Structures are given as structure tokens and as C-alpha cells.
Amino acid sequence: xxxxxxxxxxxxxxxxxxxxxxxxxxxxxxxxxxxxxxxxxxxxxxxxxxxxxxxxxxxxxxxxxxxxxxxxxxxxxxxxxxxxxxxxxxxxxxxxxxxxxxxxxxxxxxxxxxxxxxxxxxxxxxxxxxxxxxxxxxxxxxxxxxxxxxxxxxxxxxxxxxxxxxxxxxxxxxxxxxxxxxxxxxxxxxxxxxxxxxxxxx
Numbered sequence: 001x002x003x004x005x006x007x008x009x010x011x012x013x014x015x016x017x018x019x020x021x022x023x024x025x026x027x028x029x030x031x032x033x034x035x036x037x038x039x040x041x042x043x044x045x046x047x048x049x050x051x052x053x054x055x056x057x058x059x060x061x062x063x064x065x066x067x068x069x070x071x072x073x074x075x076x077x078x079x080x081x082x083x084x085x086x087x088x089x090x091x092x093x094x095x096x097x098x099x100x101x102x103x104x105x106x107x108x109x110x111x112x113x114x115x116x117x118x119x120x121x122x123x124x125x126x127x128x129x130x131x132x133x134x135x136x137x138x139x140x141x142x143x144x145x146x147x148x149x150x151x152x153x154x155x156x157x158x159x160x161x162x163x164x165x166x167x168x169x170x171x172x173x174x175x176x177x178x179x180x181x182x183x184x185x186x187x188x189x190x191x192x193x194x195x196x197x198x199x200x201x202x
Contacts, residue, residue: 023087031079038075045071048088048161049095055156056099056149059106066102070095085170092161093171096153103149143193151186154179 023044029037049070053063073094081090144152150172157163157171165183169176 020086020088024081024083027074027078027081027087030075031081038071041074042071045088045091049091052092052153052156052161053095053099055144055160056096056153057103058145058152062102062106066095066098069098073098086167088161089163089167089170092157092163093173096171097173099153100149139194143190146193147186147189151182151189154182155186155190158183 023041026037026041030041046067049067050063053066054060057063057066070091074091081087144155147155153172154168157168158165163171165176165179168179172179
């Protein structure tokens with residue numbers, strides 16, 4: 001059930017070869033000092049990196065700082081990008097390392113943001129689709145928060161960013177088997193957390 005629940009919120013569309021070539025060309029132009037190319041790449045990656053960093057860190061206040069640090073590295077090191085990996089893999093690897101570094105300096109517990117909590121259904125009322133999706137998303141987000149940062153990253157990269165295990169291994173700088181192990185544990189935890197909480201909403 002948990003897998004279907006995640007997929008209901010939209011898996012990332014596959015990156016087309018033409019888009020990959022365009023991003024590689026943007027990095028080449030950035031390496032040559034083209035500021036407009038950097039602005040284009042920044043706008044393209046802003047929503048994707050925001051989502052990834054919010055999921056991974058669970059600290060919305062840190063997201064913009066980590067994202068800007070990530071894109072600064074991209075800007076300064078575009079000349080180091082090699083085509084063995086997709087541009088997105090390289091950029092997400094930088095974001096992942098920046099997020100881990102930021103988390104090392106923090107040990108405060110993360111509280112749920114009441115402003116982001118899904119609207120509750122009043123007794124006797126019929127939930128509409130938007131309200132139901134909001135509650136489902138809140139339950140899913142809460143379950144994901146129970147995972148470690150590395151496990152959340154694997155789930156996010158797989159189901160919401162469309163990365164395969166080999167790409168995730170590059171991003172996380174670990175063997176593919178380690179990625180598979182992390183996904184196994186993440187799935188097991190989600191399977192244990194979601195069904196009981198989802199029955200009342202499905």
C-alpha cells in the first residue's frame with residue numbers, strides 16, 4: 001500500500017535525452033562565464049532541489065541556504081562536470097553532501113509545522129478530493145520523517161526525482177548495494193508505519 005500511496009502523488013517524469021543535452025550545454029556555458037545560463041539552470045533546479053532538501057533535512061528554514069550553497073558550487077565548479085553522469089546526478093550529489101554537512105551541525109528535534117498540517121475532516125462531513133489528498137500527503141510526510149536522512153534521500157530520489165539506483169549511488173557516493181539496502185530498510189519501515197494510519201483515509 002505504501003508504494004501505491006507514494007505513486008499517487010506523482011513520480012517524476014523521466015528526463016528526456018534532449019533535456020539532458022540541454023543541461024550539459026548549460027553547464028558548459030556556465031563554465032565559460034555565462035551568467036544567463038546559470039540563471040536558467042537555477043530556475044530549472046530550484047523546485048526540484050527545494051523538494052529534495054525539505055524532505056531530506058525536515059528543516060524548511062535551512063533549505064534556501066543549502067540550495068544556494070549548492071548552486072554556488074555548481075557555478076564555481078561547472079568546469080569540473082564530466083559527462084559520465086547526468087547533470088542532475090552531479091547537481092543532486094552536491095546538494096546531498098551540503099545537506100549532510102548542515103545536518104551534522106544540528107541536533108535539535110524537528111517539530112511539525114501546524115500551518116502545514118492537513119485540514120481535518122469534521123465528523124459527519126464528506127471529504128472532498130483535495131482534503132483527502134491533503135490528509136494522505138500529511139500521513140505520508142509524517143511516515144517519511146520517521147526515516148533517517150539517508151533513507152529519506154533514497155525514497156525521494158527514487159520516487160519523486162526519478163533516479164535509478166546507479167544514479168543514487170553516485171549521488172550518495174556509495175555502492176549500489178548500499179542504496180538497495182537503504183531502500184529495503186526504508187520500505188520495511190514505511191510498510192510498518194503506513195497501513196494502520198492509512199485505513200481511515202483510503
